Structures are given as structure tokens and as C-alpha cells.
Amino acid sequence: MNKSDTTPPAAPEATVSFDHSESDAAGEATPATMKNRKRKIATLVALLVILALLFAWYLVNRKPLSELPGLSEARLPHYELSIYGTTKPLGVAANATGDRIYVTESDGERVVRVYDRAGKQTGTLKPPSSTGKNHLPMYVAINPTTQEVYVSDRSTSAIYIYEAKGTYLRTFAPKGDLGGEWAPLGLAFGPDGALYVTDVRGTTSKNHRVVAFGPDGTLLSSMGAPGQLSFPNGIVVDSNNNIEVSDSNNGRMVIFSQLGKMLSTISRGIGEGDLGLPRGAAVDDAGRLFVADTTDHMVRVYSIDKGKAMPTYIGSFGNEGQLDGTFEYPNGVATDKRAHVYVTDRENNRVQVWGY
Amino acid sequence: MQPPFRGAAHGVFLNMHEHNVHEHIERNGARVMRNGSRAVKKLLFLGIGSALVFTMGGVGPAQADNGPHMSSIQAAGTVGVVIANAGASKCASCHRAHTAQAEYLLKQAQPQLCYTCHQAGAGATTDVVNGQRAGTTQALRGGGFKTAAIGSGKATKDMGPADLVTGRIATLNQTIPALTLPAATTSRHQIDGTTAGTAWGNGANGSGLGKSITLECGSCHDPHGNGNYRILRPMPNDSQWVVKAAVPAVGTTPAVPAVMSPATNVVVPDATAYGYTTANYWLAGDTNVPTNVGATGGTALSGTAKATDPAGDGYIQNVASWCTTCHTRYLAGSGSYKTASGDATFMYRHRSNANYKAGAANCITCHVSHGSNAAMTVTPAGDNVGLLPGNTAAPAGDSHLLRVDNRGTCVMCHNV
Numbered sequence: 093m094n095k096s097d098t099t100p101p102a103a104p105e106a107t108v109s110f111d112h113s114e115s116d117a118a119g120e121a122t123p124a125t126m127k128n129r130k131r132k133i134a135t136l137v138a139l140l141v142i143l144a145l146l147f148a149w150y151l152v153n154r155k156p157l158s159e160l161p162g163l164s165e166a167r168l169p170h171y172e173l174s175i176y177g178t179t180k181p182l183g184v185a186a187n188a189t190g191d192r193i194y195v196t197e198s199d200g201e202r203v204v205r206v207y208d209r210a211g212k213q214t215g216t217l218k219p220p221s222s223t224g225k226n227h228l229p230m231y232v233a234i235n236p237t238t239q240e241v242y243v244s245d246r247s248t249s250a251i252y253i254y255e256a257k258g259t260y261l262r263t264f265a266p267k268g269d270l271g272g273e274w275a276p277l278g279l280a281f282g283p284d285g286a287l288y289v290t291d292v293r294g295t296t297s298k299n300h301r302v303v304a305f306g307p308d309g310t311l312l313s314s315m316g317a318p319g320q321l322s323f324p325n326g327i328v329v330d331s332n333n334n335i336e337v338s339d340s341n342n343g344r345m346v347i348f349s350q351l352g353k354m355l356s357t358i359s360r361g362i363g364e365g366d367l368g369l370p371r372g373a374a375v376d377d378a379g380r381l382f383v384a385d386t387t388d389h390m391v392r393v394y395s396i397d398k399g400k401a402m403p404t405y406i407g408s409f410g411n412e413g414q415l416d417g418t419f420e421y422p423n424g425v426a427t428d429k430r431a432h433v434y435v436t437d438r439e440n441n442r443v444q445v446w447g448y
Numbered sequence: 449m450q451p452p453f454r455g456a457a458h459g460v461f462l463n464m465h466e467h468n469v470h471e472h473i474e475r476n477g478a479r480v481m482r483n484g485s486r487a488v489k490k491l492l493f494l495g496i497g498s499a500l501v502f503t504m505g506g507v508g509p510a511q512a513d514n515g516p517h518m519s520s521i522q523a524a525g526t527v528g529v530v531i532a533n534a535g536a537s538k539c540a541s542c543h544r545a546h547t548a549q550a551e552y553l554l555k556q557a558q559p560q561l562c563y564t565c566h567q568a569g570a571g572a573t574t575d576v577v578n579g580q581r582a583g584t585t586q587a588l589r590g591g592g593f594k595t596a597a598i599g600s601g602k603a604t605k606d607m608g609p610a611d612l613v614t615g616r617i618a619t620l621n622q623t624i625p626a627l628t629l630p631a632a633t634t635s636r637h638q639i640d641g642t643t644a645g646t647a648w649g650n651g652a653n654g655s656g657l658g659k660s661i662t663l664e665c666g667s668c669h670d671p672h673g674n675g676n677y678r679i680l681r682p683m684p685n686d687s688q689w690v691v692k693a694a695v696p697a698v699g700t701t702p703a704v705p706a707v708m709s710p711a712t713n714v715v716v717p718d719a720t721a722y723g724y725t726t727a728n729y730w731l732a733g734d735t736n737v738p739t740n741v742g743a744t745g746g747t748a749l750s751g752t753a754k755a756t757d758p759a760g761d762g763y764i765q766n767v768a769s770w771c772t773t774c775h776t777r778y779l780a781g782s783g784s785y786k787t788a789s790g791d792a793t794f795m796y797r798h799r800s801n802a803n804y805k806a807g808a809a810n811c812i813t814c815h816v817s818h819g820s821n822a823a824m825t826v827t828p829a830g831d832n833v834g835l836l837p838g839n840t841a842a843p844a845g846d847s848h849l850l851r852v853d854n855r856g857t858c859v860m861c862h863n864v
Binding site: 180182198199225226228230246247249275277292293295296323325340341343360361362368369371386387388389412420421423439 | 540541542549555556560561564565567568569570571572573578580581582583584585628629630722724
């Protein structure tokens with residue numbers, strides 16, 4: 093090396109290769125690139141929209157994603173919590189959001205207790221003293237058109253009506269000839285406010301029936317031939333507009349059409365989905381029917397299929413016991429629009445809340 | 449807790465269950481969550497024999513009291529009974545063959561199982577807990593277990609002219625009105641299945657105050673239905689008439705129970721129409737019961753013959769016999785008030801086997817069967833009036849199932 097040569101050697105040229113496929117010589121994106129980017133953006137936007145819709149759906153319905161419309165409803169709920177502070181509860185009803193839960197109790201003070209969704213009691217429903225001193229609230233239902241709360245009373249053979257927060261309004265006064273005495277027990281409303289009542293009148297069961305009233309209390313019809321029903325308890329109007337009745341002492345569910353024709357039954361027995369002593373009943377907006385099977389200490393779940401009178405058995409939840417998630421003579425059952433199921437657990441003196 | 453099917457009924461139950469045609473209903477395992485794909489349950493073949501034969505005194509094996517307590521057996525000698533129609537699935541409402549949680553294969557213990565219908569009235573018109581017919585203010589004849597509607601403080605009577613020859617003053621028109629608002633009971637047959645009580649007077653002369661027993665609804669009533677009034681068992685469980693055979697050791701044969709004979713059973717004939725309520729608790733009889741059903745047979749261990757008063761209606765005729773299968777030494781005939789029985793405690797006794805309609809006393813003249821709200825507030829300190837000698841168990845205020853406050857029942861008949 094020549095000592096007099098002080099010029100440092102040239103650094104080797106870095107080799108940089110450019111992908112010219114996404115841009116032309118002027119550096120602009122190629123049509124293919126643009127198309128690809130647009131696709132990615134569209135996908136991202138679609139995902140965001142879906143997420144937003146899901147979030148909006150959740151905000152409105154407050155239900156788990158498993159309850160999305162279109163997904164199978166053939167599932168069973170899980171235990172969530174128990175509400176205490178009631179004595180021998182029988183009937184239960186909940187408003188759409190589940191922040192008012194009405195529970196009838198057949199012992200102790202024999203009032204209707206009102207709870208919030210955390211299980212804290214917020215009030216009671218009691219008829220005025222003018223209606224008598226001896227009361228025995230049995231079943232409770234909420235009119236979907238007025239939000240008024242209806243309570244059947246076994247001691248006075250009456251139905252008392254309260255406003256949602258608990259103020260007594262009036263005693264239900266049927267319009268029409270009931271054919272003598274009546275003994276209202278189970279209550280249900282159709283979406284139009286029509287009231288369906290199970291009637292256990294008489295010293296024998298030969299005259300037990302279901303009576304339907306219009307929104308104004310006008311007697312519309314009577315269902316159940318003489319001797320057909322025996323202590324009908326819970327009653328619901330399902331998504332097919334059929335009337336499903338717990339024919340309790342006959343150990344079955346009877347499904348009537350709106351015209352009072354008996355369409356099918358879920359029978360008593362020991363097979364899958366068979367019943368022992370059904371009492372309360374409820375439907376949810378996913379098309380499920382819940383039936384409290386009192387002597388089997390569990391709740392049976394069925395799906396109501398469009399156009400089919402006979403529900404399809406899904407399964408049962410609960411078992412006999414005192415621990416969380418077990419029952420001692422469950423009686424009433426109710427649902428809200430947030431995928432909750434409420435069950436009165438009579439001998440455990442509590443209301444259990446299950447959910448999806 | 450005593451089993452519900454003891455005594456003759458137990459023997460009959462065994463007879464039906466093991467010696468005739470059997471019905472076993474099985475479920476697999478414990479159930480926490482079910483789904484439609486659960487293992488299939490196996491149903492063992494069973495037939496139903498007509499093993500329930502009682503001394504009916506002319507009343508056929510008809511079924512009493514309606515509802516779920518009617519068995520499907522229509523009459524003895526019926527052939528070709530279709531099992532599916534004979535109530536096979538009804539058994540599963542109350543029984544489990546292998547996973548029962550209460551004695552005698554009951555799914556659940558009494559009385560909660562019974563209260564599912566017989567309290568609040570969701571499944572029966574007789575609310576025996578509150579003592580009223582469900583849906584009404586009408587009072588049940590037997591009172592109630594938690595409350596009763598006996599107007600025990602409002603009893604009245606009329607007094608007739610004095611008979612100067614006999615010295616007696618007639619009493620007429622006795623009335624114990626019913627209450628529309630029930631009151632808490634002050635005594636009851638304790639049927640919770642866990643609290644031991646005493647069957648006062650149970651046993652032969654000299655056997656003490658009585659046997660300790662634990663009662664349930666099924667001790668007195670047969671939930672399967674029979675031909676008796678109020679489906680009363682012909683022989684109440686835990687009465688003195690039946691000694692339960694001990695479970696035999698392996699390789700040995702069981703001992704035959706001491707007395708299990710239809711001759712000792714008591715027929716309380718069924719009513720022709722069912723009337724569960726009363727407006728006057730002095731009128732204990734049920735006019736719906738047929739008359740003159742004949743002798744019941746059998747003899748109480750105390751030597752007093754069972755009531756056979758032919759002048760009474762069937763219910764009155766035999767109800768004292770029925771009650772005294774447990775309260776043995778309370779069965780007393782005419783003259784018992786002045787003739788010593790030979791028993792140190794139950795020495796002289798008020799007659800209890802008569803037709804009260806003729807002016808003489810019967811068990812149910814003074815007592816109700818389920819529970820009474822009569823007040824017992826007049827008990828001088830240190831005075832054990834109403835308490836048996838040596839008995840310190842009866843709580844203060846115990847009304848002993850009497851119909852009138854403060855032992856006013858006596859004054860309903862007697863003028864003092």
C-alpha cells in the first residue's frame with residue numbers, strides 16, 4: 093500500500109432492492125395495491141360494524157352472546173344467585189329488565205315481596221284492609237301493556253291489581269257470567285293484554301277450567317271440559333299463541349288452542365321430559381318453556397317450535413336439596429328479557445335466579 | 449321418624465310390594481343437569497295385586513276422597529287391568545325405588561310432601577295447616593295444625609227446665625261457632641315426623657302413661673286411598689296393636705308381628721258425600737256417613753269392648769274405636785266413671801264410646817283431630833289439672849285438642 097495514498101477506500105455500496113410492484117416509477121400505488129387496501133379497510137369496517145351491532149344488541153338486551161337470534165336455544169341455564177327473606181314462596185314474576193321481581197309468599201306475613209336484581213327487597217304489595225284480613229297470595233303476573241301487577245289470592249278468591257311500584261289500584265272485576273263462584277289461581281297475559289286465569293272452583297275438580305278475559309276484563313271463553321283439568325296452576329301463552337296449562341294434579345301440561353281445543357299434552361311419567369307434579373310455568377323470548385316440577389324438585393325446559401303444538405324437551409335443571417342450585421319443592425317460575433329464569437324454592441324459603 | 453306404613457298397613461304394603469305383583473320404578477344416578485341425551489331409565493315389570501282387603505262391613509273397596517288419593521283399582525276381582533292405566537306413573541310422584549330420601553321409599557319426608565297440596569290450596573281444597581277450606585272462610589272439622597278456626601271462646605248453650613225427679617237440667621242447642629279468621633293453635637297432633645310425643649293411654653293396664661311415638665300424616669291417613677272415611681288407616685301406624693318385626697339377621701327368618709289381623713282393624717265407613725267443613729264445632733258427627741254398619745270386632749287390651757253402639761251413625765259408632773287403637777285406655781264404656789279399671793293412672797274414666805247424639809260422649813264430642821286454638825289460661829299455679837300424674841311435658845296453655853276454652857267443654861253438657 094502506498095503510504096502517500098490517504099484516501100480511505102470507498103465503502104461498499106449498500107444494495108437496496110425496491111419492490112416496484114406496488115408503485116410505479118413515480119412512487120404512486122398500483123391499482124392492485126389500492127384494491128387490496130380497500131379490501132382490508134372494508135373488512136376492518138365490517139368487523140367494527142359487527143362489533144358495534146353486537147355491542148348495541150347487548151346494550152339493549154343485556155343478554156349473553158349465546159342468546160343471539162339464530163343460535164340454538166336448546167340449552168339449559170346456570171345457577172346465578174338466590175334471593176332470601178321470604179317464607180314459603182309460591183309465585184314469581186319479573187319485569188322485562190329484571191329489576192323488579194315480585195314474589196308471593198304463602199306463610200309468614202303472606203304478602204307479595206318486591207326485590208331488585210341484586211336480591212334486595214324494595215317493597216311489598218298488600219291489599220287494603222277493606223278486602224278482608226285473611227289473605228293468601230298465590231300467583232303473580234305483569235300485564236305487558238300496562239305494567240300493572242296482578243296477584244291471585246286463594247283466601248278471598250280474588251285478583252288484586254297494583255301499579256308497578258306497589259300501590260294497590262283495584263280488585264279485578266270480571267265482566268260476564270262466570271257461572272257462579274270462581275277461585276282464580278294461575279295468571280298469564282297474552283301480548284295484547286288478554287288475561288288467562290286457571291280457576292279451581294268447587295269442592296271437587298270436576299269444574300276446574302281456564303278462563304280467558306279481554307284487556308278490559310270481558311269474559312271471552314272458558315277452556316277445559318268438565319273433569320278434564322285437576323287443579324290447573326301455572327299458565328302461559330306461547331309463541332304459537334297457544335295456551336299451555338300445568339294440569340297439576342293430573343301431572344301433565346295441557347296445550348290448548350286459542351279456541352279452547354286441546355292440542356297436545358306433556359304427560360306424567362318417568363321418561364325424559366315427563367312430569368310429576370307440574371306447577372308454575374313460564375316462557376322466554378327465545379321460545380323456551382319452563383315448567384316447575386314440584387315433587388321432582390327441578391325445572392323442565394322445552395322448546396316451542398313454530399307451528400308445532402307439542403314442545404320439544406331440552407332438559408331439566410336443579411335437583412333436590414338445600415345447596416345453591418338445588419330445590420325443595422320449586423313452585424313458581426318466571427323469566428325476564430335478559431335471559432334470566434326465576435324459580436321459587438318453597439321449602440328453602442328463597443327465590444333462585446338462573447341465567448344463560 | 450317413624451315409617452308411614454307400619455302395622456297392618458305395613459304388612460299390607462309388604463304384601464302388595466313383595467308377595468304379589470310388584471312395581472319398581474328406577475332412575476339412574478343423581479340428577480344435577482339433565483339433557484335430552486341422558487341414559488335411558490329401566491322400568492321393571494310389575495303388576496298390581498288386589499292385596500288391600502279390609503273388613504269393610506258392607507262397604508266395597510271403593511276409593512275415598514278423590515284426587516290423587518284414589519288408586520286406580522276399581523273393584524276387587526277386576527281382571528285384565530291395564531298397568532299403564534292403573535296409575536303406574538303416579539308412583540313416581542312420591543316414591544323412588546333406589547334413591548329415596550325418606551323412609552318407605554318416599555322421595556321426600558312428610559309433612560312437606562303433603563303440604564304441597566294441603567297448605568295454601570294449590571292442589572287440594574282442604575288446607576289442614578291453616579284449618580280452612582282453601583279459597584273460603586269455612587272451617588275444617590278437624591281444626592288445623594298451625595291455625596284453627598274454632599270459636600272456642602264463643603261457645604253457648606240453652607238450658608232447659610230442671611227435672612225435679614232426676615235432678616237434671618237439660619242442655620240444649622249447644623253451639624261452638626266457627627271463626628272466619630283462624631287463630632294460632634294451642635295444641636295439635638304433632639305430625640312433623642321428627643318430634644316425639646306420647647300416645648297418652650297407649651298400652652295395657654299398668655303400662656305407664658303411654659308409648660313414645662313420632663307421628664306423620666301417613667300415620668293416620670293412607671295416601672294411596674282406601675274405603676275409609678277421610679282415608680283413615682284401619683289401624684293407625686304406631687298403635688299398640690302392631691309390633692314391628694325386627695330386621696332379621698342373615699340366615700334367620702323374621703319374627704311374625706304380634707297382632708296383625710283384620711279383626712283388629714277398625715272400619716270408619718266412608719261418607720256418601722264429602723263435607724269437610726262445619727259452622728258449628730259442637731256438631732262433630734258427619735251426617736253423610738251411612739248408619740248401622742255393624743260391629744268392628746276386636747277387643748282392646750284393656751278389656752273394654754270396642755264401640756258398637758247400633759243407634760249411632762257409622763262414623764260415630766266406630767270413631768272411638770279408631771282413636772283408641774292408639775289411646776287404648778281412654779276407651780271407656782258406660783259406668784267407667786265409677787268402676788275402677790285397674791290402671792293406676794287411668795283409673796276412673798269418662799265414657800267415650802257412646803253415640804253422642806243420644807246425649808252421651810264420644811272422643812270427638814270433646815276433641816278435634818288435627819289441632820285446636822282453644823285457650824287454656826286458667827291454670828292455678830301448682831295445679832296439674834289437665835296434666836297426667838308425672839307428666840311435665842305438656843306446655844303451659846296446652847289445650848289437648850279440646851273444643852272450648854279453659855275446659856268449658858265439660859260445661860257444654862254438664863251444669864255446674
